[in-house]
Amino acid sequence: METADKTAITVEATVNAPIEKVWESWTAPAHITQWCHASDDWHAPYADNDAQTGGKFKTTMAAKDGSFSFDFEGVYSNVVQYSLMEYGLGDGRKVKIEFVGDGDTTKVTETFDPEDQNPIEMQRGGWQAILDNFKKYTETGL
Template sequence: METQAQKITVETTVNAPVGKVWEYFNAPEHIKQWCFAADDWHAPFSENDLKTGGKFTTTMAAKDGSFSFDFGGVYSNVVPESLIEYGMTDGRTVKVTFEDHGDSTTVTEVFDAEQTNPADMQKAGWQAILDNFKKHVEAN
């Protein structure tokens, strides 16, 4: 019997309309500006084919060159300005919702925990990336 993966939720409310939030969340030129958890990391590469069945890859790397990895997957469901669901290359799933409040948008990510790192560490990392996203959108 297969065990169900633990679900972790992170969320932020961005002070921007859903159209801008959607664009900045999905456009590679923007992803490279926010998709990392700490200031000593960056995202030097991103490509995104945002459609059901489309693939995406973002490289996250330490600025000192000591470590990098590709974060990617395949979209299973894309509803513009509302919902993104995808499977990561390791088989885990992610659901991202965009809740339109007019002048602000709530972005919620629910993802399957991996088995290597503690859940609270995973949540903190994903939340830090989402916080970077919020800062990037609101500053531009």
Template sequence: MTTTQKTKITVKSIVDAPLEKVWDYFTQPKHIIHWNNASPDWHTPRAENDLQPGGSFTSRMEAKDGSMGFDFGGVYQEVEKHSFYSYIMEDGRYAKVSFRKVPDGVEVTETFDAEMENPVEMQKNGWQSILDNFKTYTESEAKLVRLHFEILIQNTPKEVYRMMLEKPTYEEWTDVFSPGSTYIGTWEKGSKILFVSLGEEGNQNGLVSKVIKNIPNKHIDVEHLGELKEGVEIMEGKEVEMWKGAHEKYTFEEKGENTLLLIDLDSSMEFDEYFTGIWPKALRKLKEICEIKHEKKSQIAG
């Protein structure tokens, strides 16, 4: 009887950051989606991670042009916080990631079983590129984290899209964020739009943005460009850099007669916890609005 020895591949990188930060940025989904790609034409739009023995993880990796994609996942075997973890991939291969303090920061080492379809060198280069992206992301000072929220609404994508954006109902559900919330402008592709909160003295404060994409009843992509302070548009400066280039995306997926509303947004680290707490409340309010109107419409039709 003979056994086949699996080829093991190892990649390493030294990250100039504290151990706790390196661990968090490597394991938290809100960070994983920013660095988990081997080349600029690929990205990870979504990740899930239950970091404990027996827990599972999944990263959705896709070509940015939408031509292809796949899920990469596995189940954790051992986990020692700030030290190492191991896991079994969905195809049965074993991998281990270790974190070790060194004079220049933290050495991150990944060792994994090679697969049989691609050359070993190609696999090593791909994993090393992803690890190099992680190093760049973690060492960078400017940070935007990607947040994801979703909710199932008992109404059609057309109606959810309409009620989410039309000013009367928009002001109703966004009042959760700040009383007096509204917008100035239109949702047409390429147009400028101001997201405004009216202060006690009627001053307009908020964000200066642009609608990058608007496919009615399907998808909206808004990019934030600057800030609005007391009615004045501020497009440059340290505070503006916190938001400049951040995106806010709404996706409306048809689920039978219902709509799965997906929200993906970039947030500065400073507002991470705030948005994590407030967005689900706003979405529940939007769901309530859409479903009440849907129920009334159904009663009238009946």
């Protein structure tokens, strides 16, 4: 899939939690399975994450009614603890996540190459919904 000529999509959220808590929630599989879904009729029944440069991750995202599931997976090209994650997906797309802590708040910014199957706004909305679930979970669920 060719994405070089496409404009990357950015979503962001400010989480009311210190950077250490945000990082733990983002990287620990036990936490990932609690927040990694775009709507309440989906869930993440499985997650594995080796959050280091060269490490791999995989999260299974599934409809709760069993009608559909897929694995979201890739390989980290650059990980700087409490600051940055960059990874490539199997289809060649790139993702960059920046974490900027400021005391009891942390800004999380995700920038990703779009895919070809769905409209840009749908992709932005889906990634933003997952990020919003992450924010809610990290602020209240840990």
